[in-house]
Amino acid sequence: MREIDVAKIKDAVRELCLKANFELRKDVLMAIKSALKKEANKRSRGILKSIIENARLAKKKRLAICQDTGMVLVNLDIGQDVILVGGDLKKAVNEGVRQAYYKGCLRKSVVDDPFLRKNTNTNTPCITSIDIVEGDKVKIDVSPKGFGSENKSEIRMFRPTASIGEIKNFISEVVKKAGPDACPPLVLGIGIGGTFETAAALAKKALLRPIDKANPKKHIRKLEKEIAKEINALGIGPMGLGGEITVLGVNILEAPTHIAALPVAVNVSCHVTRSAGTIL
Amino acid sequence: MKIVSIKTPLSKDAVKDLNAGDEIYLSGTIYTARDAAHKKLEDLIKRGKRVPLNLKDAVIYYAGPTPPPPRRVIGSCGPTTSSRMDPFTPVLIELGMRGMIGKGARSVEVKKAIKKHGCVYFLATGGIGALLSTKVKSAKAILFKDLGPEAIYKLEVKDFPLIVGIDSKGKDLYEKAKRKK
Numbered sequence: 016m017r018e019i020d021v022a023k024i025k026d027a028v029r030e031l032c033l034k035a036n037f038e039l040r041k042d043v044l045m046a047i048k049s050a051l052k053k054e055a056n057k058r059s060r061g062i063l064k065s066i067i068e069n070a071r072l073a074k075k076k077r078l079a080i081c082q083d084t085g086m087v088l089v090n091l092d093i094g095q096d097v098i099l100v101g102g103d104l105k106k107a108v109n110e111g112v113r114q115a116y117y118k119g120c121l122r123k124s125v126v127d128d129p130f131l132r133k134n135t136n137t138n139t140p141c142i143t144s145i146d147i148v149e150g151d152k153v154k155i156d157v158s159p160k161g162f163g164s165e166n167k168s169e170i171r172m173f174r175p176t177a178s179i180g181e182i183k184n185f186i187s188e189v190v191k192k193a194g195p196d197a198c199p200p201l202v203l204g205i206g207i208g209g210t211f212e213t214a215a216a217l218a219k220k221a222l223l224r225p226i227d228k229a230n231p232k233k234h235i236r237k238l239e240k241e242i243a244k245e246i247n248a249l250g251i252g253p254m255g256l257g258g259e260i261t262v263l264g265v266n267i268l269e270a271p272t273h274i275a276a277l278p279v280a281v282n283v284s285c286h287v288t289r290s291a292g293t294i295l
Numbered sequence: 296m297k298i299v300s301i302k303t304p305l306s307k308d309a310v311k312d313l314n315a316g317d318e319i320y321l322s323g324t325i326y327t328a329r330d331a332a333h334k335k336l337e338d339l340i341k342r343g344k345r346v347p348l349n350l351k352d353a354v355i356y357y358a359g360p361t362p363p364p365p366r367r368v369i370g371s372c373g374p375t376t377s378s379r380m381d382p383f384t385p386v387l388i389e390l391g392m393r394g395m396i397g398k399g400a401r402s403v404e405v406k407k408a409i410k411k412h413g414c415v416y417f418l419a420t421g422g423i424g425a426l427l428s429t430k431v432k433s434a435k436a437i438l439f440k441d442l443g444p445e446a447i448y449k450l451e452v453k454d455f456p457l458i459v460g461i462d463s464k465g466k467d468l469y470e471k472a473k474r475k476k
Contacts, residue, residue: 058458062420069423079361079371082424120370122361122444132331134443163376163398163421195469196376196399198421254398254420256458257472287422 017151018098019295021107024153027293028089028111031157033119035291036079039070042225043202043288046263050200050253059258066253066286077119081287084121085159087112087141088219094150105143113137124162144216156223158290164201164283167193170215173277182207182279183242189281190246190262195255198285202226203242203265206280208272217268218282223290226264239265253286263288300454304352305393310415313459315466320454321417325354325396329375331445332438333383340386347438348447350391354417357397359444360434361424369434369450371424374398377416381405388412400469401461410465417457418468430455 044067051063073080089108093099101107116123116138125139126132148154169189173182186205193201206217230236243265252258263286272278301309303323313319326348328336339346357377361370377397384395385408393414398421401409409416419427431450438447461467 065420065423065426069426073425078425080425081422082361082371082373084361120362120364136443255469285422
């Protein structure tokens with residue numbers, strides 16, 4: 016057994032929130048740079064260049080890459096040989112978020128109730144997702160998600176006999192409906208299988224995979240490539256003003272499901288797809 | 296397409312020659328307002344109260360900035376999705392608002408009001424709020440301060456880079472982009 020103080024988790028969450036909001040993910044930045052090489056449209060090139068310049072400035076000056084510093088999702092994979100000491104885990108995680116958003120001058124975008132809508136002024140509560148895994152480590156992934164793109168996400172429960180074509184059409188429709196609002200070029204996190212809520216959770220988790228890292232499963236990898244190709248052919252382009260690149264990456268996570276079902280969830284993410292992780 | 300510099304307040308005359316797709320640099324005073332502030336303004340108007348903001352020839356920026364880090368006037372401040380403000384927009388146009396800054400397409404009703412009153416809708420690039428913050432010279436929360444990031448801020452901007460999304464004739468750049476494809 017290994018003891019870990021929740022204060023260490025709090026500190027890690029705080030630093031990861033800051034890193035994710037100030038430093039654009041390397042894989043995302045690389046994908047934008049490679050999009051610039053493919054893009055011919057002058058205006059779209061200008062937009063991609065300003066995205067690259069923005070990332071440089073944000074990192075250097077420790078400014079939020081985007082003013083929508085999001086609602087924070089904290090994923091914790093906790094080894095079953097770990098004993099957490101020093102207090103309440105979820106409180107520690109939320110305190111880490113609060114400290115980061117205060118210290119980093121990040122926007123507080125969380126309201127206490129969907130109807131009463133009073134800003135909590137701390138950007139908490141965050142969403143905490145906990146899994147118990149083998150080992151004696153704690154893996155922490157923090158993703159602050161902006162809602163311009165979050166608002167465009169969708170889920171559909173397909174028939175189990177639905178064709179790949181129907182699923183692809185659904186995903187294309189989601190991207191078309193998102194249009195310029197979701198700040199393309201996008202990263203798509205897609206969850207397929209499981210139950211209604213596991214598909215959505217998988218879609219969000221899929222965004223954590225670096226977009227330049229190939230999917231280990233051959234049939235899924237093929238599907239990801241086909242979806243990316245079809246969506247880029249839509250010509251929506253950077254900020255929806257036309258162009259070659261509409262998606263920077265398509266990441267799928269799949270799971271076993273029921274004989275009657277084929278749930279598909281699409282979590283739309285903008286060109287400022289953020290996350291940062293560490294292992295304690 | 297031409298690139299021009301314009302200054303607020305924006306008269307009808309100042310925007311009549313702008314065309315969808317033009318790239319412009321905007322300088323002068325603009326006001327931020329997003330969902331909650333729009334709702335509050337609408338409530339005041341519905342109750343027949345005075346709107347505590349002079350909207351005549353004004354430009355509203357759909358944005359909620361991050362707080363200013365030390366020695367900066369404002370934090371990151373890019374545009375939010377404009378369509379969420381669509382239901383509130385025609386009435387603000389009736390009250391004299393000339394320009395709007397945001398991202399994404401607008402409703403048919405908003406387009407009609409823009410055309411009828413000779414207004415203009417500008418697009419700012421989303422997700423580059425750090426870069427756009429360098430164009431803001433001063434920022435002050437002036438209304439609905441209890442809303443925190445959703446308060447109305449008075450911003451002084453210099454050469455804020457924008458694209459004309461919908462011009463005073465009602466021409467829509469997104470429609471053009473769709474047709475070109």
